[in-house]
Amino acid sequence: MDLADLKEQQKIIQHLEREGLKHVVFTNCVKDENVKQIIPMVTELVGSSHRYHRGEHVEYCIMVIGVPNVGKSSLINSLRRQHLRKGKATRVGGEPGITRAVMSRIQVCERPLMFLLDTPGVLAPRIPSVETGLKLALCGTVLDHLVGEETLADYLLYTLNRHQLLGYVQHYGLGEACDDIASVLKRVAVKLRKTQKVKVLTGTGDVNIIQPDYPAAARDFLRAFRSGLLGPVMLDRDLLQGRPAEEP
Incomplete structure (x- = not known):
């Protein structure tokens, strides 16, 4: 959200909810704003899933997905800075196609133990207009x-x-x-x-x-x-x- 005009933030949330999207978090990965909200939210959502309780290991492995150049790698690096006090683990850039394959697991948190997978950006097969x-x-x-x-x-x-x-x-x-x-x-x-x-x-x-x-x-x-x-x-x-x- 470092580049967006968020004067109508509540309207943005309402529009996304009408589209069926819940649990919206506005983050600024440049300044690490609101990034700390993500780990607790993910932990709660995964923990409430029936599939999660099928396993015995208490660790999370989550895939980060989105359109190209949306900031997936920046989010992972920001989470590492916030929770592990560590630097970049994945390359970022101002153009699409920096991440070209699913990367190996990247640890972003110790408690709970959480790993993220950086993925190449994917666009919809058809652009409506x-x-x-x-x-x-x-x-x-x-x-x-x-x-x-x-x-x-x-x-x-x-x-x-x-x-x-x-x-x-x-x-x-x-x-x-x-x-x-x-x-x-x-x-x-x-x-x-x-x-x-x-x-x-x-x-x-x-x-x-x-x-x-x-x-x-x-x-x-x-x-x-x-x-x-x-x-x-x-x-x-x-x-x-x-x-x-x-x-x-």
């Missing part, structure tokens, strides 16, 4: 180049403007909001001095000109969003307000 796919891509669940960095930047700009989240204006010193992605990326590229030489054919021969590096500007725009530099954002705000998302 283009906009849902764009939201997932903005969160880094697929590699950017598979969708297109400038396409993602365009959707991000649309979302920020629609919800009046104008942190990007201040971050890049744009002066005012703008809904034209080409104009925004041009100004971002100029500010960051991201330019490239392009050869142009003229009537008198080839001429090299300098133009903004739009892909580089788009990558920086996405990086700033994912790093929280544009402020907290909730991409699914429309779901909480009970209305379908508008077409971008």
Whole structure:
């Protein structure tokens, strides 16, 4: 939750409960916030299961599952810091596909004795809409180049403007909001001095000109969003307000 806008946290919980999800915990694995709630909750849930009492060994082995790049490895490392005072046991990164196979058991707690299994991220076989796919891509669940960095930047700009989240204006010193992605990326590229030489054919021969590096500007725009530099954002705000998302 270090990057999310949680002003309507109760509505988020209510929406998840309507979807059949219980026992929701908002955590921040960067600052280890609320992570200590997880072990007692898991212990209680597993202990109340009929299947748990079939075994004689009092230890827990639990698989951590989720979509790619959602923070599964970060959660495991945070639990180890909180309960064992130990460092990283599994590699993390800001892109999908860091964990490529089910890892060996990683101890995260001594009492009760608990091991977690880190797993590769898995997406649903079918994405219900283009906009849902764009939201997932903005969160880094697929590699950017598979969708297109400038396409993602365009959707991000649309979302920020629609919800009046104008942190990007201040971050890049744009002066005012703008809904034209080409104009925004041009100004971002100029500010960051991201330019490239392009050869142009003229009537008198080839001429090299300098133009903004739009892909580089788009990558920086996405990086700033994912790093929280544009402020907290909730991409699914429309779901909480009970209305379908508008077409971008």
